[in-house]
Amino acid sequence: MSRQERPEPTIFTIFGAAGDLAWRKLVPAIYDLFRDGWLPDKFSIMGIGHLHTKKSQYLDHLREGVEQFSRHGKPGKESWENFVSHLDFLEADLEQKQAYQDLSDELERIEKDWGDKAQRVFYLAMPPAMMAPITEGLAKARLNQRREHARIVVEKPFGSDLESARELNRLLGRLFDEKQIFRIDHFLGKETVQNILAFRLANAMFEPIWNRHYIDHVQINVAEKLGVEHRGHYYDKAGALRDMIQNHLLQILCLVAMEAPITFDDNEVRNKKVDVLHAIRDIPPSQVHEYAVRGQYGGGWLQGEHVPGYRQEPNVDPESLTETYAAVKLYVDNWRWQGVPFYLRTGKRLSDRITEVSIQFRPVPHQTFPARALLDRQPNRLIIAIQPEEGILLRFESKQPGPSLHLTPVMMQFFYKEAFREEPVDAYETLLLDIMNGDATLFMRADQAEAAWGVIQPILDVWAEQRPTDFPNYQAGTWGPEQAEVLIAKDGRTWTLPTILQCQEDIAMCRVHSVDDS
Ligand code: BG6
8 A cells, every 4th residue: 555655675585486376476466566667676586495397497487477467468578588687596495494594695695786685575375384384494594583674474374263373373473573474365455445445434425324324234245256276175175264254255344344543554454453353243153054154066057168066176075065155144243333234255156256345225214205106216235346347336216217206226336447547456466565665554463363263263163063964055157055045035135246237237127117117
């Protein structure tokens, strides 16, 4: 969020530089920042670990990643060579002390060449089992010293439950100051997710109605078309609740539900988010089934193509009981939100890829209009579309033109691409720049990560104890298991997804309806 400044000289060390995250996300994002002039002149990327290929092949592989995933697309010869001149790789066995001494020597050599002290970022794009050896290795080589200038970045999953997250926090806290630790959740770098706060707090008209008196319920839907792809090893131990709800969806919930921070200071913003997590009502184990539903996809059809079920995916146990879908109802017990349900839903291999927050308002307190005018009435709804479209839509009632009194829903809409005539930057670009600038506003603090685990821990416990007997219980290419419809239907509501399409359909239908009427 501090994009106005170019960072000071920086050495960006990536643990896991030969891995998928570096290939798809980190290097393309750094390349885009480089192309747009956001990086300092004194800048170096240092990969560390085992390459298993020649360096030239590794660079070709990175270039392919940049071609596919960078905003700038295929790099030109000159700009690629220029970029690569900032990139180096240190062969090392990360379980050996020597690796960290070599790294330290290398960092000092670069600083000496520059004649400048650099900020040192250590990015851990590694499986959880490597967290302890790497952080301890860094500390033994005294690379955690120079507290103002050394930062460690930890990717998700941040632990696998409340206890392991606490343990990880203890380890990190013993070796680094909290200010040095950046726990990344890439959803928080998405433009529209950041825009939730701007929308709420920079406009006077919404905040007064942003509460239980006007809002009926909130839905946070993150639907994915993709299956687990090549991530079966990881995913089969994680599942949708750990992979998505504990982090991305709860973070969005915090932004929707939090009180206004006094300043835009990183700790102040994070304090307000933690307050929300602490206010979420505990789910008693005996009631978990009333608040949470899980599902796993079987084979099905997506856009005319047959796709395999989860249990047939590579590196997945053929009898796996891991959930690929989770729907949860939560209440935030405070003055603002008492009694307003927040429905969270995510799943893989659903019918479409759509992420959106939908805020549904209460009906008007008294109906002035005759019943025949209200046949197409729909509640007011505010939709924050996060992907694939990024924008904000407001649905409200309007009089249909013509002599008869007929109310019909219409939409006001804002789309990023149209309004700003440019593609929003990738979440990782924003977050990497924030790390280099030492701005932790968009990163999770230790207590926040633990509080989020605390919210879902009762569900994890009950689900681990009571094995599902009906998996797979939804077909790929649908909107998930029937039980999820029941979860919300019991409250007299329905899932809104895909809201944009549905709203447009509703409006189109109303038009047809009123044309028929006349
Ligand atoms: C990751 C999850 O954190 O987020 C993946 O591990 C998921 O399972 C991904 O697919 C979704 O992110 P995005 O930015 O592609 O919507």
